[in-house]
Structures are given as structure tokens and as C-alpha cells.
Amino acid sequence: MERREFLIGSMFVPGAVSASSRDWLIGPSFDQLALGGGGSRVSMDNVREVRALGDGFERLSHQFGAKLIRWHMVNFLQHDVAPLLRGSRTEAVGRALFQTAAEFTASAGYMAVDCNELGLAGRYYTLALRLADAGGSRDYGAQVMATHLGHLSLYAGYPGEAVQLAQAAREGGRQKGTPLAAAVSWAVEARGHARMGDAPACARALSEAERHFHRSAATDNAASYLSYFKEAYLADTFAHCFRDLQLPVKAKEHARAALGMLPVTHIRRRSINTAILADASLSQGEPDAAAQHALEAVRLTRKLHSPRGFQRIARLRKRFAPHTTVPGVAEFTREADVLLANASLR
Template sequence: MAARPLVARQPNERLQTLIQEAACSNAGLARRVNMVGAERGLDLRYDKTSVARWLRGQQPRGRAPGIIAEAIGRKLGRTVTIDEIGMANGKNLASGVGLSYAPTVAGAIEQVCELWRSDVGRRDLLTGSAVAASALVEPSRDWLISGKDPQVERAAGARVGMADVAAVKAMTTALTDLDHRFGSGHVRPVLVHYLNSVVSGLLSGAYREQVGRELFAAVARLTELGGYMAVDTGQPGLAQRYYIQALRLAQAAGDRAYGGYVLAASMSHLAAQLGNPREIAQLARAAQEGARGQVTPRAQAMFHAAEARGHALLGDA
């Protein structure tokens, strides 16, 4: 039997173009990638030879493509997607992005920014994704047993202040109004591009503790709105990813009440649309337990109503 011919890798021309645009050497890019990795708690040891291999078409594994995109984006002063650097792997993006509930604040920032980048850069891969049944309830358990993140303050990056937080809140209000007037199909692309091009930079910036908590709270609400719009445009699998990340951002904000809302209203509603009554009840119950003593009587009643709906659909007495 004749030997199968080797398939030559294609040079990564997209990455080459961006490196030239950034006026960055291979060694310089490697250093920047290692620095971004260190911020994420990773001990990366790339060098100029590693970059040369990427340019020849080698695909780094794991979280490396997102970190490379982040490093180049910082040098260029704009958001760069994995697709732009020629390292988008359709199967990986469609399967796991946005479904993890990160254990750390740094991981949460990375997760949600990767979701936004993927949504903008590879929309076709995410819009057709199905709901991951196992991820309907698992994030609620992580949220339920997790305490408040001890610190969200960041020292590296551009300074972020309360004016930036106010801008995110104002944008959320404006986009909500536009959604009510014209529908999610018209508005959602604007929301996603704003998250990817502006909000990702804010989360990666430098902020004091109080500003950081307020920022995470505002971004949680805007991310939840992105999930709502995904449901409205017939993309439940994408909505699930946005809801999971909104829940994690609410934890970083220290806002248990809003986390409960995401579970009992947003994720529970998604479970109802998918015909999963047991998950409706479980999500609502988690909201009650996790936000106990931190919500208004009206919100608590809404949580109980959601649980009752799940039991009714199950046929429980």
C-alpha cells in the first residue's frame, strides 16, 4: 500500500499581516503572549521560534490562540479576534466557548471576552449551536456554593472609572429601548460589537475595588441582555452561553440578587422553552437559596413562582 502523502501546513498569512501591522518582532510577540498568559495564571514560555512555527501554520493548543489575539490586540490598541489571527478552530469554538463557570475573576474575564470575540468573529459557528443540557443546571451549583470573590481590583491596563461604568449602564438602557421598538434582530449585532470592542477593554483595564464591582454588575446586565436577544432571535444555544457568563459576572460584582434573577428568570425561561420542567424548578430553587435575605419580597415571590411553574409542568401535586 502506498504511503499517504503528508499534507503541508498553509502559512498563516493573517497572523503575519497583523504582526507587521503591529510593528512587532517575533521575539517581541512571544514576550507579550507570555505576559498576558501570566495575567491569566499560566506559565507560558514561548519564544521567537514558537512564533515562527505559528507563522508556518502550526496551531497552538488550549487557551493559547485567545491569549495571542489578546496580546496582539493590546499592541494594536483594538480588539483582535481568534479568526483574525488565523487560529479559529470551528469545532473548538462551537463546542465549549462560554459554557464554563470560571473559578477565578481572571478566568471569568477571559471566558466572557472569548465568547464575545467568537460571537463577532465566527457568528456562523455559534448561532447554530445547540443547548448543552448538562450546562443548564451545573453553573447554578457552582454559583450556589461559591462565595463572593475576595478581590476584583486590577492594576494593569488603561484606567477605568465610574464614568465608564455609567456609559455601560446608559448603553444597556438605550439598547433595551431599541430592542423594544425594533426587535432583537436589528439591535443584537450592535450589542455584541459593543461588548467585544469596548466592554472587553474595560474589563481588562485597571480599576479600584469599588469601580470593579460596579463594572462587573453593569456588564452582567448587558451580557444577560445579549442572551435575551439571542433567545428572541432563535439562538437558544448561544443564549445559554451568555446567561452562564452573566451569572459569573454577577458573582464577581457580589450581586447575589441579580445572580438569582439570571437563574430564575433567564435560565429558567430558557429551560421552559426547551421543555425541561425539572431544570426550571432546580434553577429557581437555587436562586431562592443563593439569594436568600438579599432580595426584595417581590423578587423572592418571582423565584417561588418560577419553581411552582416547573413543578406544575412536571405534574407534581
């Protein structure tokens, strides 16, 4: 997929995402691919090795941005994971292998998003759905639908599609869905309603996300692929929603809460929430305070190889255009301009 120019340059097509999600929703829960091929024998040790390597690439992407790591993940999938999918194995190994392959294919999709390759990301996510079915993992398919395809629709400017995907994920994963999985899908739905300016619907979805998140704290059976959705990410969801609803006081409150809980190594997510602080301060008519946050966002983004991060700084830079005479703004704009001028080199 990565080699083909027509895929790399393709645009995000919401109709194609809808068709893939519909096929997943009504399709079988187990694929013949999981039954095994005729190649070398694959064991659980092989699956554990794949997991360890893929986890390492994901950690590096969070810390340094996807542009630096993405090709390593793609080569890993092509040269290390794909041959295993063609191997012979037991049913249990096949299920675990295809589940793991689905997770890291979705990770490659997220890395494509970070590089602003939204069309390519959609194809990775569609493939991740197929692999999840091959592993008999209906619950992970629901995660791909809600989190990955839902957020992709938000990024591409189709919030209504994001809402529908989150709802379809809950419907399709209802038999195995855990409280944390439900919280994730409600969080995506809330983001979609906020982007469309529907405050009551957003409030209901946020309430459901919070309720299911707290229910999940009473259990310890959440899948490993949901482990990222901690309290910091719930606060991040609230911050994004309140920003989009033009409620800057609440947006700042939750962005600060998220920053207080995020690991220092999650540079990309910290830069996102710091940019929300800057945006909210501008909306409150506090350009000087906003510039301080914006400057920190620039300095965090400078550590990343993230085209999407550079785009975020460019949008923030435009918002400061009416405030060039305010103390502190000049330093931010100067450093932002340097970062954006050098972005093509990163």
C-alpha cells in the same frame, strides 16, 4: 463568543446549565477579576455611560425585537465594555462595572433567545453568572439563575430544570434576597409546574409569587434590574400558567389584565399576551373571537424583528387549521401566511 460558529450553532444542554448553576451556588461570592487590571483607569462615569447605552439597546429590543438590535449589543459588549473590564479601577468601581457588564451580557442572552439561538443564550447567561460573581453580586447571580436560565429551560422544553433553577436561586441568594427577587423566582417556578401539568404546585408557587410581590410594594430598595417585574408581568405569569394548565377563562382574564398595564412600546410582550388571548379563546370553542385576537397578534408581530415571535404565530396558525370555514379566520390565516413567508427577510 458570538464569532465562533460552534457556539452559535450549538444546542441548549440542560446538564451544562445545571453544572454552571451548581458551581455558582457553592462557589465564592467575590472574584479576583473585580480587583482590576493594568489598562486605562476606569471611573464611575465610564460605568454610567455603559449603563445608559445598554439601557437604550434594551428598550429598542423590547420595541422592535432582538434580530434588529442584537448585533449592536454584541459589538457594544465587545468593543466598549470588554476593554473596561481589563482596566485599572478601585474596588467600588470594579464591583459596579462587573455588575453592569453582567446585566447587559444577560440581555445579549435574552436577545439570542428571541432569535431562537438557545445554546448561545445559555453561554451568555453562564458568562453573566461569572461576571456577577466578579462584581460580588450574589443577588444578581440569583436573578440570572431564576429569570434567565429558568426561562431558557422553559423555552427549551425542560420545565423541571426551570423549577430547580428557581429553587436554587432562592437558596443561593437567601442572604441578600429582596421580596421582589423572591417573587420573580416563585413566578418562574410556577411556570415550570404549570408546564408539567402540576396544578397544586403551580397554585402554591403563584400564591408565593403574589405574596412576595405585594410585600415588595411596601419597600423601595429593589434593585434596578428587577424594575421590569411590575404588576403587568405578574399578570403575564398567571396568564401563561393558566394557559398551560388548560384553564382558558383564567388565562384570558390575566392576559387582558397584563395588556391593560403594559406600555404601548412593549410590542413584543403585548404580542405574546395577545396570542394567549387567541389560544384561550380557541380552547373555549370561540374560533371567531380567537381569530380577532390572532389577527392583532400578527399585526403586532409584524412590527418586530423576532424569529421567536414568528414561531409563535406559526404555532397559532396550525391551531386554526380545523376552523378555516369560520368567519374571520380566513383573514387571520391570510395575514399570518404573508408574515411567515416574509419572515426570512426581517
